[in-house]
Every structure is written in structure tokens, then in C-alpha cells.
Amino acid sequence: MGVAVWPSDAHRTASPETVFDRAAEWDALHAFACDTRAGASLAVVSGRLRQGKTYLLKALTDSLGGFYFGAQPATQGESLRRLRDELTRHTGASPPNHWLSWEDAVDALLALGDERPVPIVVDEFPDLVPQSPALPSIIHSAYRRLREPGRDNRARLLLSGSALPVMHRLFCAASPLHELADLELTLRPLDFRQTARYWGIDDPALALLVHAVVGGTLAYRRYAGDDAPSSMDDFDAWVCRTVLSPLTPLFLEAHHLLQEETDHWDRALCHSVLAAVASGCSTQGEIAECLGTSLTDASHCLALLQANDLLCSGPDAFRPNVIRLHMTEPLLAFEHAVVWPYRSTLEQQDAVEIWRRVRPVFDSAVARPHFAQVCRDWVMNFAEPAIFGARPETAAHGSLPDPARHADLDAEVVVRGRSDDRTKTLLSVGVARWDEVMDLHHLEHLRRLLALLAARGEDVAHTRPACYSGVGFTPGLRSAEADGDVELIGLDQLYRGQ
Structure with a gap:
């Protein structure tokens, strides 16, 4: 790639005022x-x-x-x-x-x-x-x-x-x-901090919820009639009068987006794949099993969605042979987790009652995983390297079987740094909870994970436990932070700190 010669400052044209943050x-x-x-x-x-x-x-x-x-x-x-x-x-x-x-x-x-x-x-x-x-x-x-x-x-x-x-x-x-x-x-969508400024939202909790619905696509504020929620108390009403209202372009945008991006492919299968991902399926095998289809059919559809940047994939932070998928467009996640079963009903009934019914689904299937993704994005784009002891190379979800409990232990924010060998240095293992006040039992969860990793031969001597919360932390966990036992990251730091 060639290197462009910059014009002198005297001849450089400033970006138009109407071009936001580009x-x-x-x-x-x-x-x-x-x-x-x-x-x-x-x-x-x-x-x-x-x-x-x-x-x-x-x-x-x-x-x-x-x-x-x-x-x-x-x-x-x-x-x-x-x-x-x-x-x-x-x-x-x-x-x-x-x-x-x-x-x-x-x-x-x-x-x-x-x-x-x-x-x-x-x-x-x-x-x-x-x-x-x-x-x-x-x-x-x-x-x-x-x-x-x-x-x-x-x-x-x-x-x-x-x-x-x-x-x-x-x-x-x-x-x-x-x-x-x-x-x-x-040109990529705005990140979560840029999106908050674009929508004129100062409250980090409200900004995250809005980003969980419409993401960082510039056009969607115009599609919403330039209507932004005024406060947390206005969020539910905003959802009903914008993305759930047949009178706004946002109502059918997820459908149009998939139609335009996937050309003439089997759109019914694409919708079903996205619905499976929105329900919590994150691997190709889980998606195929959920849909009752072959791995071949699922893999073709997944490849198409990834080629159009609607899905992305990456290895599990603890088990690299496990490839996990997640949606890159929040509006598609919102559509397939919340709206999809009620789309025809929304065209005939008041959105308020339907939203009241599906709001718990939004909280669990949309807001919670979205918060975890925002935490990973913060690690990669905004966090000071000193927090983790080195510059992060990757931030990913990790899952590890716990033989004693016959279940998997998850860590939503696993941070690795550069290393000379094939395995990147494990800088931090973190859990993210959007709607929980985090306590010492979350730290115990992380300590159990670190013990399992050590038993598998992972060097965890300098790995830092971290808790990410959208609500806050108990005094006991704050005391552990003061003792240097855990890093605590809340919404203010995600949106305003480093």
C-alpha cells in the first residue's frame, strides 16, 4: 500500500460538522x-x-x-x-x-x-x-x-x-x-463510547442499553426519528415507540439488513441460525443441533453470515479447538432474541404489553451478553496496560469443565498478552455481570477457575482476577480490591475511564 502525502495544514479541509466522529x-x-x-x-x-x-x-x-x-x-x-x-x-x-x-x-x-x-x-x-x-x-x-x-x-x-x-x-x-x-x-460502526456521544446520552447504564438495541450504526438514530431516550425511566417507552413501532423504519430494519446482506441465500435458514445464536448457542454443533439441520447446511449459512460481517468467530480462551460465534450487529441480536416470535403480533397489538412480556428476555439474552462484549471491547480499546500488567493481545470468553461440579465454569473476559511461545500469557480472568451486585463469591468463582487452569499446566502466577459489573460491588469485594486481590471495573470506568 502506498503512503499518501498529507496536504499542508493550510490547505487541509476540516471534516464537515455533520460528519460525526469520523x-x-x-x-x-x-x-x-x-x-x-x-x-x-x-x-x-x-x-x-x-x-x-x-x-x-x-x-x-x-x-x-x-x-x-x-x-x-x-x-x-x-x-x-x-x-x-x-x-x-x-x-x-x-x-x-x-x-x-x-x-x-x-x-x-x-x-x-x-x-x-x-x-x-x-x-x-x-x-x-x-x-x-x-x-x-x-x-x-x-x-x-x-x-x-x-x-x-x-x-x-x-x-x-x-x-x-x-x-x-x-x-x-x-x-x-x-x-x-x-x-x-x-468504515465500521461506532464503538460503545462514540455511540453514547452520538445519541447524546450521559448515563452509562442507559447508553449501554441503547447500544444493546441499535449498536453503533449511524443511520439508526435517523431511522428512530432522531428520538433518543431521555432517562432510564424513558428507555422502555423509547423501545416501544421506535424499534417496536411499525411506524418507524427501525421496525423492519433487521429484516431488510439480512435481506440485503445475504442476497438470495436461504434467508429462512439465516434467520433461524441467528435466532439460535441469540438464544445462547455459540458453536457450530450447538447451532446445528438446535435447528435440527446438518453441520454442512449450518456451516454454509454461518460462512455467509461471517463473510457479510454479521457474525464473527474466535477460539475459546481456554479451549482453542472450540470456536465460538457471536453477532456483530446488536439490532439483529435484539430482533432474533426478542422480536422474532412476536413480529406479526406487533403489527396488530400495542407494543407496550408485548414489551412488558419480553423485557426479561431482553435482560437475559441481549443485555447480559452485550455487556460482556462491551467489557471485552473496553479491554482491547480503552484499558491501560498497567491494569493487566501488559498490553492485551486478545480478550475472549472462556469455558472450562469443572469435574467436581460436573458443569462448566465460565469467564466472560479472559485477557491474554503476547508471549514468545505458542500460548499467549494469561493476564486476567474476569466475570461480567450486567445486573448483579458482585460479591466475594464471584471472586471465589475466579479462584476456582485459576486453580483448574493451574492443574492443566497454565501459568497463573501473575494472572489478575477481575469483576465487571453494571450495578456495583459489595463492601467485601471492595476490600478485596484494596488488598490487591481483584480488579473491579464498573460502568463509569467502561465509559469514562481507562
Whole structure:
């Protein structure tokens, strides 16, 4: 990947005020677009739907006098006609001759950079490729011509897309476009702290509940009619008047999201897989057993959901051969754990009574595991290394059989650091409880886990027990913290501390 030359501070354009907390992404795009070096360059911008890619790219072209084209599923002839018409409006020149092929269109687009660096955006690029499979090779050939000695073109082409499997395929190492990319940028959902600021929520408990419902997708505040809960007392009513109301776009968003991301796959199976994960199934075998389907069918569906960044997987912190899955999009978890059995009823009955009935399910199946994930995210993104004695390398869920109790002992936040050998150093073993005041018996749980790990040969001499709570800690546990026996992390530290 090439290194963009930053424009001087005097010429750097600040990100638009309406672009929330995307300063790093804006700076990277602006640096790429304003790179004054000779030679055409290419950037790849990807990310799931609703993350603000289009808004950011339009703001970039507007601020720098660039050209933006939003692709749509259409025939090649229709796409070429639309592009020709929009390019004509942009340049103000006489309409070009009818383009017979993408070779003509790509040459005309890149010619915009003959006189100065200029951003040229083709948004939702994957929509063009099914009807024009040679397009990546055509762009590659055009760049090879522009990079010949004596050419001074400085086009800054940005290809963007939301279809993640297609974007990965188009720009993988085997693709003709891969070697051209000077910048690869992925827009991800806001993290839990950014989401609290975006929704204007100061109360950490309320912020976590809202994040458990809508996650960090920027568009969802607009989909909720810019309606944010005013307090914890307003949370239940907010859920009823937004995500559970057929009058808001949020009501069907989970359905639309899955439909758009999974294309024509067996959506019924995808919904069932997500419902199984939302119910607590975390391994491929558990999911297949829950659905009564074969491992092969389940694995195909799981692979599709992971390719679209709707599920992610990782090894168990204590048993690396056990691969655990969890949903990356909170709205899908909320949908399949809470709403799915009552969707048709919600279209006919008042949401308040249904929500009263399913609120315990939300607390146990959504808020609790979401809190644990937020704790893991805090470890990786915000915690000071001194808390664990070293910089964390991974934070994951761990589960270990306890022969004495004929049951598994779980730790929701297992932190490992770098090590010279194959096994990463065990820095901390922690339990996370969203709605429990934590007491000394939680510390005893951790001590039992550490004893089992030591019996298995794990070095736990410097492993720090940790308790994460959304409610608080008893005086006894606070005393243990003062003695250096345990680390206690509450909501204030998760949202405001390090």
C-alpha cells in the first residue's frame, strides 16, 4: 500500500460538522484525494450498509470539487448512460459521444485528473460488476497506461462498496485491482463510547442499553426519528415507540439488513441460525443441533453470515479447538432474541404489553451478553496496560469443565498478552455481570477457575482476577480490591475511564 502525502495544514479541509466522529477516516480520504504526487492512484472504501460511507464520500467530492457517481443494479448500457449524463453535468461540457464500452467510460473518468489531483468516486462499485465482469481488468489496464513514463495524470479514484464478500473478492491478492490500491479504508460502526456521544446520552447504564438495541450504526438514530431516550425511566417507552413501532423504519430494519446482506441465500435458514445464536448457542454443533439441520447446511449459512460481517468467530480462551460465534450487529441480536416470535403480533397489538412480556428476555439474552462484549471491547480499546500488567493481545470468553461440579465454569473476559511461545500469557480472568451486585463469591468463582487452569499446566502466577459489573460491588469485594486481590471495573470506568 502506498503512503499518501498529507496536504499542508493550510490547505487541509476540516471534516464537515455533520460528519460525526469520523475524523481519522476523513483525514485519510482527504490526504489521498489531495496527494500532489504525479500518477493516478486508487483507494478502496468498504463497510456494511448504513455506516455513512456515501455521506462521507459525497462530502469529500463536494469539498474538493470532485466527481461522485452512485452505482445501481442495472444493465451495462443503463449504467454507462447514467454515468455519461452525470459526468456531463459535472464538467459542463458537451455530452460525450455514446460510450460503447467501459473502456471509454473509465478513460473519461480518469481524464478528470489530467490537470490536478481530483477525487473520483464510484460508490457501490460491486453493483456494476455482475453485468460487466471485465470492469476490474479494464480499470487495471487503464491504470497501467496512465502510469507509463511521461504521463502526468493525478486522478484519485475511490471505489466503494457495501457488499463485503464481493469487495473482498474484487480486491483480494489475486485480483488485478489489488496491486493498484494505495489506500484501503473500512468504515465500521461506532464503538460503545462514540455511540453514547452520538445519541447524546450521559448515563452509562442507559447508553449501554441503547447500544444493546441499535449498536453503533449511524443511520439508526435517523431511522428512530432522531428520538433518543431521555432517562432510564424513558428507555422502555423509547423501545416501544421506535424499534417496536411499525411506524418507524427501525421496525423492519433487521429484516431488510439480512435481506440485503445475504442476497438470495436461504434467508429462512439465516434467520433461524441467528435466532439460535441469540438464544445462547455459540458453536457450530450447538447451532446445528438446535435447528435440527446438518453441520454442512449450518456451516454454509454461518460462512455467509461471517463473510457479510454479521457474525464473527474466535477460539475459546481456554479451549482453542472450540470456536465460538457471536453477532456483530446488536439490532439483529435484539430482533432474533426478542422480536422474532412476536413480529406479526406487533403489527396488530400495542407494543407496550408485548414489551412488558419480553423485557426479561431482553435482560437475559441481549443485555447480559452485550455487556460482556462491551467489557471485552473496553479491554482491547480503552484499558491501560498497567491494569493487566501488559498490553492485551486478545480478550475472549472462556469455558472450562469443572469435574467436581460436573458443569462448566465460565469467564466472560479472559485477557491474554503476547508471549514468545505458542500460548499467549494469561493476564486476567474476569466475570461480567450486567445486573448483579458482585460479591466475594464471584471472586471465589475466579479462584476456582485459576486453580483448574493451574492443574492443566497454565501459568497463573501473575494472572489478575477481575469483576465487571453494571450495578456495583459489595463492601467485601471492595476490600478485596484494596488488598490487591481483584480488579473491579464498573460502568463509569467502561465509559469514562481507562
